Amino acid sequence: MKIVLDAMGGDCAPEETVKGAILGAGELGISVVLVGPGRRIGEELKRYPEAGRLDIEVVEATEVVTAGEEPRKALQKKDSSMRRGFELVKAGYGDAFVSAGNTGALLMMAVLIFGRIEGVERPAMASVMPTLDGRGYLYMDLGANLDTSPWNLLQFGLMGSIYAQKLMGRERPQVALLNVGSEKGKGDRRAKEAFELFAAQVNQDWVFYGNIEGRDVFRGPADVVVCDGFAGNLVLKAMEGTAEAIFSLIKEGVSGSLRSTLGGWLLRPALKGVLARLDYREYGGATFLGVNGICVKCHGSSNARAIFNGLRVAGDAVRQKVLNHIKENIGTIADTSATGDGLED
Amino acid sequence: MKIVLDAMGGDCAPEETVKGAILGAGELGISVVLVGPGRRIGEELKRYPEAGRLDIEVVEATEVVTAGEEPRKALQKKDSSMRRGFELVKAGYGDAFVSAGNTGALLMMAVLIFGRIEGVERPAMASVMPTLDGRGYLYMDLGANLDTSPWNLLQFGLMGSIYAQKLMGRERPQVALLNVGSEKGKGDRRAKEAFELFAAQVNQDWVFYGNIEGRDVFRGPADVVVCDGFAGNLVLKAMEGTAEAIFSLIKEGVSGSLRSTLGGWLLRPALKGVLARLDYREYGGATFLGVNGICVKCHGSSNARAIFNGLRVAGDAVRQKVLNHIKENIGTIADTSATGDGLED
Numbered sequence A, B: 001m002k003i004v005l006d007a008m009g010g011d012c013a014p015e016e017t018v019k020g021a022i023l024g025a026g027e028l029g030i031s032v033v034l035v036g037p038g039r040r041i042g043e044e045l046k047r048y049p050e051a052g053r054l055d056i057e058v059v060e061a062t063e064v065v066t067a068g069e070e071p072r073k074a075l076q077k078k079d080s081s082m083r084r085g086f087e088l089v090k091a092g093y094g095d096a097f098v099s100a101g102n103t104g105a106l107l108m109m110a111v112l113i114f115g116r117i118e119g120v121e122r123p124a125m126a127s128v129m130p131t132l133d134g135r136g137y138l139y140m141d142l143g144a145n146l147d148t149s150p151w152n153l154l155q156f157g158l159m160g161s162i163y164a165q166k167l168m169g170r171e172r173p174q175v176a177l178l179n180v181g182s183e184k185g186k187g188d189r190r191a192k193e194a195f196e197l198f199a200a201q202v203n204q205d206w207v208f209y210g211n212i213e214g215r216d217v218f219r220g221p222a223d224v225v226v227c228d229g230f231a232g233n234l235v236l237k238a239m240e241g242t243a244e245a246i247f248s249l250i251k252e253g254v255s256g257s258l259r260s261t262l263g264g265w266l267l268r269p270a271l272k273g274v275l276a277r278l279d280y281r282e283y284g285g286a287t288f289l290g291v292n293g294i295c296v297k298c299h300g301s302s303n304a305r306a307i308f309n310g311l312r313v314a315g316d317a318v319r320q321k322v323l324n325h326i327k328e329n330i331g332t333i334a335d336t337s338a339t340g341d342g343l344e345d
Helices: A015-027 A038-045 A049-053 A071-076 A081-090 A103-114 A150-167 A189-200 A229-254 A258-278 A304-319 A322-332 B015-027 B038-046 B049-053 B071-076 B081-090 B103-114 B150-167 B189-200 B229-254 B258-278 B304-319 B322-332
Strands: A002-006 A031-036 A056-060 A096-099 A124-129 A137-140 A174-178 A207-212 A224-226 A286-289 A295-297 B002-006 B031-036 B056-060 B096-099 B124-129 B137-140 B174-178 B207-212 B224-226 B286-289 B295-297
Touching (some): A002 A081, A015 A031, A015 A049, A015 A304, A081 A103, A124 A150, A150 A189, A229 B229, A258 B229, A295 A304, B015 B038, B015 B056, B031 B081, B071 B081, B081 B096, B081 B103, B096 B304, B103 B286, B103 B295, B124 B229, B150 B189, B150 B304, B229 B258, B304 B322
Parallel strands (some): A002 A096, A096 A295, A174 A224, B031 B056, B096 B295
Antiparallel strands (some): A124 A286, A286 A295, B124 B137, B286 B295
8 A cells, every 4th residue: 555645745844744654654554655855855764764674755746835825826836745646646656645735725636636526516624523532523524615505514424424434433323413402403594404404314324313512522422523614614723722722821820820830740741641632633634535536634733643643544544445435325315405406596 | 770680590590690689789789670489589588688788679470481491482481580571671670681591582582572773684692702811802693693694794793893892991893704714705605795794894983803713713803703603603612612621631630640639739729710711601691782672691500600790791781872882883884795685695
């Protein structure tokens, strides 16, 4: 198995991406293709004596897509490490692509270079999120799609259920809709119509759990939580922002008095444990579902461990033939909504 | 000034509501009208020797709206403390109504009994939320409205700016749209159209800040953050859920070892300080803006201090003539969107 890695993607590239490749090739038994400026990557590789023994190769790409760059402009850089990476996988030279680069650019290239899987109206972005019991759940859409229809949401549910089954070991995944109330009939027009569609689906490989509220997902029984990308993105960032704010306030509180400073020092391992359990970098990044190729997007601030996890998830997705399962199953659900095209009428 | 208080609203009623009335009448220099079963309220009042000296009266209401009750059913209870409370204010016997009861029922009664302010298409629910610097911002809509139009959002912005100016002391409030990106052109159809509408408004008493992301609100310069009620409610609950999850994990971590237990004990005052700063009960509950009467909704789990804060905010709203300001200003903004009715076409 050969995973293509964008050596220049993310805030800590290429130092952490190269280190991630070393970890991945060493521990996962995979080949890693590093794409980017060969000389720069070579310098980094030299820092690891084991590099020569590992199955790592370098493919030259002279340009770099930057973090804030407009996706359209990024696409025009024909020799960027990101674009070359997608093209290598598209050409069959690698089995999957991993990048910690610009999300919008990645999404656009995934759709334009990989193309959509036949029957999938909109690809979505999914990520495993932490729960209190450590099981985690797949959350989607993280913001790849705005203005989605109920039918789009049902397709997300199907694709998510395949991910949960194949990559998270959930036998018959419980798929829930994120909503403002748990009862049937709650929500905006889209959420209500989506509930009807989900309730009417007949695919026996997954179960519609119903609506789930934001507070319950942390302890909830859902394996997949589906939401439109606008609210989904707002919720994701609100969770990140809340966690950041709390830890920043704790830090401030710790330095407030001698007592607190000592307490903070003693509690540090426990607090670090809390952070680790909430750290979604541990979960292997976000996956684009619905495009005709495997692409895993690691967080922009990814360290080597996060890149390693991205490589691991990409490898699992290849091994578990996630693409094939989506292709085979996308036809098992049908748009039974009145208009047949949800809200777009 | 006379504030009507639903003695039976909330999980800790009537114990905490009566205690809140004692605090309010004592410290705020207001009259409080407690609505509910007179005998039960009388028993509670007996526990406070100062009650006799305070300006507190009791108005009988025999029924109680329960927490999970359907709003429509709640409305049918003609003699509920909630319904009687609204009616007392409507009849001019009190200046504002405060309740920690069933949100959906409160909202329905506020609209049906108070009625909407002329020109307001949809009333919204707003609450002051904490920021890291302690300033706070007004967040709306908390979920009173699903399927809102861009024009609804602009009206929310105007009403919110009046609240921020009159009750939070923000001279020329910065009003922002909660969005998935900070640049112009980001967001779903509604968010994009709302941006145009906000940018075109000419009311000089407030400033359109532009889009703001979920992560930035905690440190952001916005005084008012506007969002549709569906996403707004999801985000609010996600923030609550995240905070709960983190503190629950910290608690678990504290009990993990002797070191952590000692650390947790030492850090306890600091952690309590963090919780207090994040506790929106301190901020006086949520206010319904756009209805023709003042109604403050305290959190369902309100203690006496939260009820006190609700009474304080209601009193401030009366004193600052918030209703009049909304009535006078609602006509200063116009629906300049192409269709004139936003997304509802």
